[in-house]
Amino acid sequence: MALMPKRVKHRKVHKGRVRRNATRGNYVAFGEYGLMCLQGGWITARQIEAGRIAANHFLGGEGKVRIRVFPHKPVSKKPAETRMGKGKGEPEFWVAVVRPGTIIYEIQGAQELSAKTALNRAAHKMPIRVKMVSRRPKV
Amino acid sequence: MERIQLKGRARKGHGSASSRRARLDGWVPANIYGHGKANMSFYVRHDEIFRHITDEARLMTIDVGGQTDSGLVKELQFDAFGDQIIHVDFTRVSLDEIIETSVVVHVAGNAKGVASGGVLDVVHHEILVRGQAQNIPDTIEVDVTELGVGDAIRVKDLGLPEGIEALAGEDEPVVIVHDRVVEEEPTEEGEAPEETPGA
Structure with a gap:
C-alpha cells in the first residue's frame, strides 16, 4: 500500500514552488548508501513504493531499505470531461516535495555492489534525476 | 593519528x-x-x-x-x-594533550551470518574516544568475518591502542548481525485520511 498521511489538517493545499537546495535530510544518516535527488520536484507515493519494491526485490533481504521522504502533500484533479470552474477538484494522490540534495532511500547492511544495483533499480522509478551517495565524513 | x-x-x-x-x-x-x-x-x-x-x-x-x-x-x-x-x-x-574525539569504525570482511541469511547492522559508525592526541587512531578496523547470526562486536572487543579509552559503555554493540525479517505486504486498500475537525 502506498504511503499517505493518517490524518491531515487541510484536505487541499496550494501547489507551491520548489526553491533552493535541501538544508535538511540531505545526508545519509542511518545506512551506508543512499539515493539523492539532483533536482527539485514531486515524487508520488506510488513512485516511492515502486522504488522501494524494486530495491528490496533486488536485495532479496540482504540489507534494509529505509525511506527518508514522506508524501505529505495532496494533489487534486478535476474529473475528465468536466467544464472549468465549480471549485477545486478532489484530492487524487499524494506526493513528497523534494529539493535538490534530499535523500530518498538509504540502504543499510548490504555490500556496495548490491546496494548500488538496488539503488539503480529504485532510481529508474523516480521522476527526477538522482545519484547514489555514501556516508559523508563526520567529526 | x-x-x-x-x-x-x-x-x-x-x-x-x-x-x-x-x-x-x-x-x-x-x-x-x-x-x-x-x-x-x-x-x-x-x-x-x-x-x-x-x-x-x-x-x-x-x-x-x-x-x-x-x-x-x-x-x-x-x-x-x-x-x-x-x-x-x-x-x-598539543600532541600530548588528552582529548575527546570520535573515530570512524571501518567494517572489514564479509560476515558468516550474512551468508547464512542475516543482516549486518553497524550500530555505531563512529566511536567517541579519549586519549593523547598523538595516540588516537584515524580509524578503528572491525573484522566481522567470524560473526554469525545473533553475534555482535561490542566496544570492549574493539582492541583500542594502549592509553585510548572508549567513552561508550563497554557492552554497547558496535556491529550486530540480525536475523532477516521478512516484510509483510499489506493487501487492504488505504482509506482517505481523516480531516482534523475544527480546522
Whole structure:
C-alpha cells in the first residue's frame, strides 16, 4: 500500500514552488548508501513504493531499505470531461516535495555492489534525476 | 593519528562574498582557535583538505605564512550535495594533550551470518574516544568475518591502542548481525485520511 498521511489538517493545499537546495535530510544518516535527488520536484507515493519494491526485490533481504521522504502533500484533479470552474477538484494522490540534495532511500547492511544495483533499480522509478551517495565524513 | 601537513593562506577579506570567490578558485575558508591564542582565519586548498578528510585524517599541522599550529578538525560544513567542503573549523591541540574525539569504525570482511541469511547492522559508525592526541587512531578496523547470526562486536572487543579509552559503555554493540525479517505486504486498500475537525 502506498504511503499517505493518517490524518491531515487541510484536505487541499496550494501547489507551491520548489526553491533552493535541501538544508535538511540531505545526508545519509542511518545506512551506508543512499539515493539523492539532483533536482527539485514531486515524487508520488506510488513512485516511492515502486522504488522501494524494486530495491528490496533486488536485495532479496540482504540489507534494509529505509525511506527518508514522506508524501505529505495532496494533489487534486478535476474529473475528465468536466467544464472549468465549480471549485477545486478532489484530492487524487499524494506526493513528497523534494529539493535538490534530499535523500530518498538509504540502504543499510548490504555490500556496495548490491546496494548500488538496488539503488539503480529504485532510481529508474523516480521522476527526477538522482545519484547514489555514501556516508559523508563526520567529526 | 598520523600528522598531516597542511599549507594555508592568510585570509584578507571576510564575509560571504569573499568566501564565495575563494571557493570558486578552489580554496576553503577555515578557522583555528583555542589554547588561549587569538583566532586565525585562513584558506586551505579544497582538493587537499577533501582528500585528507575522506582518508579520515583529523589531526593536522597547519602552516599559514610561517606560523605553525597543530589542529584537530572540530567542525565540517558541506554543500547540499556533500560534494564540496565549504568551511572547516580546527581547534588547537598539543600532541600530548588528552582529548575527546570520535573515530570512524571501518567494517572489514564479509560476515558468516550474512551468508547464512542475516543482516549486518553497524550500530555505531563512529566511536567517541579519549586519549593523547598523538595516540588516537584515524580509524578503528572491525573484522566481522567470524560473526554469525545473533553475534555482535561490542566496544570492549574493539582492541583500542594502549592509553585510548572508549567513552561508550563497554557492552554497547558496535556491529550486530540480525536475523532477516521478512516484510509483510499489506493487501487492504488505504482509506482517505481523516480531516482534523475544527480546522
